[in-house]
Amino acid sequence: MAVSFALLLFFVLNGADGSLIVGGRDAAPHSRPYMASLQVRGQQNCGGALVREDFVLTAAHCAIPMSYSVVLGADSLSGNEPTKQEFRSVKSIPHPSYDGHSNDIMLLKLDRRAQLTKEVQLISLKTDRVRTASQCITAGWGDVGDNNTLPNRLQEVNVTILPQLTCGRRWRLVPITRSMVCGVGARVFQGFCSGDSGGPLVCDGAAAGVVSFSGRRCGDPRFPDVYTRVSSFSEWITSVLNNN
Structure with missing residues (x-):
């Protein structure tokens, strides 16, 4: 049909x-130190990758009309890991030609720079x-x-x-x-x-x-x-x- x-x-x-x-x-614990968890009210919504200390690369279709909580340095999202760093997204920058299908890419600016550690790295x-x-x-x-x-x-x-x-x-x-x-x-x-x-x-x-x-x-x-x-x-x- x-x-x-x-x-x-x-x-x-x-x-x-x-x-x-x-x-x-x-994944081996903290073997992907660039991974970011984009959360809404503490719940996983999207993923991303840390490309600069204050910027995460993600998809434009992940854009929401509110600020994300961005968690870096995590293995288990529910665990109380001392390696975690949490941020707020202060600016969403989707590609200007995103049309709901193509050009599905976006950058999120964080409220401050991440501290680079063994568990938090750029890609x-x-x-x-x-x-x-x-x-x-x-x-x-x-x-x-x-x-x-x-x-x-x-x-x-x-x-x-x-x-x-x-x-x-x-x-x-x-x-x-x-x-x-x-x-x-x-x-x-x-x-x-x-x-x-x-x-x-x-x-x-x-x-x-x-x-x-x-x-x-x-x-x-x-x-x-x-x-x-x-x-x-x-x-x-x-x-x-x-x-x-």
Whole structure:
């Protein structure tokens, strides 16, 4: 049965918003020191990556009409870890061409600079394109069972990068542009999910993508996970950071 583009996009974005890792594994404690948890009233909403002491990179669809609590240095969000640093977001800067689908990238300015420690570190940004078949990793505190089950600890999952043409054929009704990168897990129903939105796709130790959208069922290889390609927005990111 045919599905309209608008209806499919509704399913896609609502399926990814607040995504969580399914079919992944516990990350080694504090092995992803750039990870940020974006919270609303103490609840995980989106992920992000610390790219400057006072800036977190995330997805534009994570924008909300209020300030985020941003937690850095965490392994377990519920645990009382002395490594945690908590901030407020004071300015949300989505890409000016974000249209609810493409250009899904945003920078959050924090109310002060993070103190860099072993557990809180910056991540560099990948400035070149990710090669097809590259082995990357994405991480987050999102849904682990596609059923609103949140993890006790940070989860991570391996991601294999797909050719853009293959990704476009599988999505069909959703335009996959050159500013996007697609990936799949090694197994069926393995990938990001609700609550993972905005988290980084890490390739060769650098942030290559930002979690954007997936299918109605998390990790479904028929609809590969889609990330915003960071290298396509290098100039914009540099401009925002230099002007703030």
